[in-house]
Amino acid sequence: MNIGVLGAGQLGRMLALAGYPLANRFTFLDTTGHPSAGIGDVMVYTDQHHLDDFLDKVDLVTYEFEHLPVALVQAIEELRPVYPSSEAIRICQNRAQEKALFDRLGIPTPAYRLVQSAEELEAATRELGAPVVAKSVTEGYDGKGQAVLRDPAEAVDAWRSINHPQLVVEAFVDFVREVSIIAVRGREGDVAFYPMAENLHVDGILRYSLAPMPDLDETVQQTADGYIRALLDELDYVGVLTLELFQTRDGQLLANEMAPRVHNSGHWTMDGAVTSQFENHLRAIQGLPLGDTSARMPTCMVNVIGQEGDAAAILAIEDAHLHRYDKSERPGRKLAHVNLLAPTHAELLEKVHACACLLPEAPEPRFSFEDS
């Protein structure tokens, strides 16, 4: 089975590493001009004949990057099976569509407004109560295209800085933690759910994901499972889907956004779960049985951002698993991640702190359950 992947970054690289053992071969179609997968057959898309070459090589198509021209994915869908479908991309590319879908399925979200001018932004900020966060409805990624407004008077500046014709304005949520639920749905509609992860972001970039959470109420996991199952079924989705949520002080979950792909907050599954999110995505899109999503033991994923750190020192930590992306260093760039495993959460936190000390730009890892 030759699998075509739209996008050619580290997510595609890790898909390929999970797929070689299934005898899959990989052809990547990069649309950014900056492929970094460093594995398989990488093609850079600039015109139609690249697309034809790509399609000649592949039996089915998936993607590791949702900021793709929807028309391109729809055109591919006419010629090859595409999992997940272009519909998932279309919705995930537009925060307004995404929020409407959440609303339709009864998945709670933070209060929000759609605005199309600085005046509307100011009014929405007033209505929701500052601070608010304003986000362009399209093309946001890792904190780009966003602004925090601490006062309605900042609306003109914020409007100008985001520079987009339509924004979603969201009330700030007094959340205890950011969490994510990752699930996978097979071609026959079978679904498997990973244990939820607690995620620590700094400046909109994920820094740590920890799963399973020691203090997670089983009913909260079941609520999240229900939300993501509704999304999967509504979209007749095939593959891995990620839903990021806020958990409030009273335990409620509010959907933040979803990603129609394997996700950074699921990298812990590479070493910490029986079956990784990458393998399960590939199993799903090929119509193979889904693998067990259970955690083997408490696991924390530590992102390596901007600078590599000392690989030897990281590898000297017991049960540390380094996953480098073979990219050059650049501020803010995701270069690698480390998965740390330990039999107890207390031991795990010790390792996380030890690992963070080895990474020049790592913020302090402080999880919500440490406060209790």
Place this chain on the structure above:
Amino acid sequence: MNIGVLGAGQLGRMLALAGYPLANRFTFLDTTGHPSAGIGDVMVYTDQHHLDDFLDKVDLVTYEFEHLPVALVQAIEELRPVYPSSEAIRICQNRAQEKALFDRLGIPTPAYRLVQSAEELEAATRELGAPVVAKSVTEGYDGKGQAVLRDPAEAVDAWRSINHPQLVVEAFVDFVREVSIIAVRGREGDVAFYPMAENLHVDGILRYSLAPMPDLDETVQQTADGYIRALLDELDYVGVLTLELFQTRDGQLLANEMAPRVHNSGHWTMDGAVTSQFENHLRAIQGLPLGDTSARMPTCMVNVIGQEGDAAAILAIEDAHLHRYDKSERPGRKLAHVNLLAPTHAELLEKVHACACLLPEAPEPRFSFEDS
């Protein structure tokens, strides 16, 4: 770090899959004309200019196949670091040298004789007591170049069928089981040992490896650790070394042969150990700290030989991990392996039987500890 690998089969493929996450890149030099790695940059060696190209690309060299021209490896050693050294290849290519090394280090072996004619073969068979096994001193692999003599009168036929100027003749050992010990030695002389595996062979081809063994006396593991450490230190060895042994009824270990590389009987470590043999080999040769060699839980590796079997049915077994080599089917060919994990040995054996039923040519898995 660009790593050059001599040989380009499934062992090289799995080395590469373990090495991408360390940001290694791989260039393979195949000397057989039939590379199957299907990953990295594969070059077929036919003349000197291929070797020059290969060396231009790589920072250090290792191998996944020891049946290489020693002179070639020695020539490479003049220009690039080679781990393990050519000395390990030289000895492992010659059963007479290998036995002499075992003798010198006090590692017990089955009684043996070296013979250089049919007459000497007949005499050795008489002396050791039939049945005996005769093996060419060089080029044997997976049961090729061997003959069992049930009577000294078979010496002429056996000599002719093996067709080699020097043979090792070994007394049959009344063994309870075949086992192997895999260890890894770093550049600084640090050593880590994997739990021993019990191996089931049929017609000289490995079919099952199970580790850890439920009934293994700790002192037996320590004895094996001592033997392999003696070999590693004597050869100033860097990387993974495998020693295959017989365990006799009274618990004694007798060395059968060694392999200067990652080994089929260590494939269980890919899913069943904290650090796989492949990753540890790469850590060792790059001077990185060795990873934890502990087993996560009882694991059995099932080889897929000749025919693929039903991948979907295999993947439906809980905690089954399929590793295909993306090769075409051919009788006797190693095509894939499945690692099965279970919390207890009883559950593991159930899975092994279930898996064997899905493989057209799998013999019955029957481990020594099932008899007790």
